[in-house]
Amino acid sequence: MKFVRMILAVVGVLAAVAAVAWYVWDQNTAGLPAGFAGGNGRIEAEQIDIATRTPGRVDRILVNEGDLIEAGQLLAVMDTRELEAQLARAQADVSRAESQIDEVRALIAQREAELALAQEELSRALELAERGVTSQAAADQQQARQATATAALNAAMAQLHTAERSVDSAAALVQLYEAQIADATLVAPVMGRVLYRLAQPGEVLGGGGRVLTMLDLGNVYMEVFLPADEAMRAGIGAEARVRLDSIPYAIPAFVSFVSPEAQFTPRTVETAEERADLMFRVKVRVPEELVAENIALVRTGLRGMAYVRLAGAEELPWPAEFVGEPIPSVGPVTGETE
Incomplete structure (x- = not known):
């Protein structure tokens, strides 16, 4: 009986989460013209741990938290x-x-x-x-x-x-x-920013010991959730825009990933109305060239909205009341997979 109550409690929590997500999505996308979809999210970037391959003592760490780093830049050196x-x-x-x-x-x-x-x-x-x-x-x-x-x-x-x-x-x-x-010389695998400095010179680390955590600013994106009918029309490479709460500009982007399965199911799916409530995760990515041009301004965690042009709406103009004035473009937006 206790197990049944636990299951019911979990189902209740999932239903509440789904209801909240659906309400937020509905409120933020109300009034969007046909052919466009949107959802709220925040700017994110992949985290990469810079770690040792073999045990050893940290000799030098050459960067600090918050530093911008280039691909191939020397970050730390172990005692050899x-x-x-x-x-x-x-x-x-x-x-x-x-x-x-x-x-x-x-x-x-x-x-x-x-x-x-x-x-x-x-x-x-x-x-x-x-x-x-x-x-x-x-x-x-x-x-x-x-x-x-x-x-x-x-x-x-x-x-x-x-x-x-x-x-x-x-x-x-x-x-x-x-x-x-050679492995004792730790270099940045990609362009990014130092997020955490996890070790200090003189500290002894085991194999796989983390020295730094960095953000991969070559892969900046926002994840949103779209209902099934819109997710099916959000193809990989589809044109998108990101509008942050903190700036009045539209950031050109593209759809880089659409989940092949629903991220959550509010309740047992039996009717067409219930199936319409299924939400799919969609990743909208900012082109790497645009990130590189504005690298000093890139911050993760900023909240906002992402809008996607759906299949069949390629000729429709972007509604200015939803995306604002676009920032200077860096060229055509190309699609990539996750």
């Missing part, structure tokens, strides 16, 4: 003294193994010469023994020498294989330490 010592040792092991290879190759050349001489002397001894000039014992002795020379050559070849494997092993360690040293 121990890794550099291990790299130097591995490099010395490579040099030593390569020297052993040179020595073994010289030894192989010597063993090959000895085997060739033993084979020649064996052939001569067998010929003389056949003619009765020397005894069979002398021929047997030369055959033993030839076998000894063959064994010595085989042993030298085995030494060569061992030395080559030693070089490969030491070279692999060199590559490993070089990669770890």
Whole structure:
């Protein structure tokens, strides 16, 4: 019985959330002309954690919270003294193994010469023994020498294989330490802004320890919820506008994602009227070029409205009373998937 009450409570909460979302959407989109849809939301950007790949001590952090950063910019450096010592040792092991290879190759050349001489002397001894000039014992002795020379050559070849494997092993360690040293230099993967500084110089972090959290300002968007009939007409790449509460301008945008399933269902869907209440998440993205041109003004968390031109309304003008004056355009808006 307690479980049933819990289920009913959850259903009640979901129904309340759906009702509130529907009311907010209806109030904000009342009066929109046919061919356009809209919803309220806030400006967001993807968060990216800048973290270590291997354990280590933080040496330097070169940025602060709020700093704008470019893709590829150096953000932090980990202490690599121990890794550099291990790299130097591995490099010395490579040099030593390569020297052993040179020595073994010289030894192989010597063993090959000895085997060739033993084979020649064996052939001569067998010929003389056949003619009765020397005894069979002398021929047997030369055959033993030839076998000894063959064994010595085989042993030298085995030494060569061992030395080559030693070089490969030491070279692999060199590559490993070089990669770890490279990973100790943390750079920005994309253009953005530092959101949080999570570590300080001198702090020891484990593998995967977070140093910074940044916002990817190349992916600035607003998420809104549209009813099923409008979501079906909001295609990927559809033209959109974002109107923030804090500025009187329309920001050009485009639809980059439409959820393939309803985000919430107010109650059991049985009738056409109830199915019309299903809401779908739609992501409206600001072009990266426009963000880059106004990077210093970009702030996440700002609330406002996003409006979408629906399929079949491509020729209709944007209603100025809903989107205001557009800011300068940076070129055609292209569609991208999420």
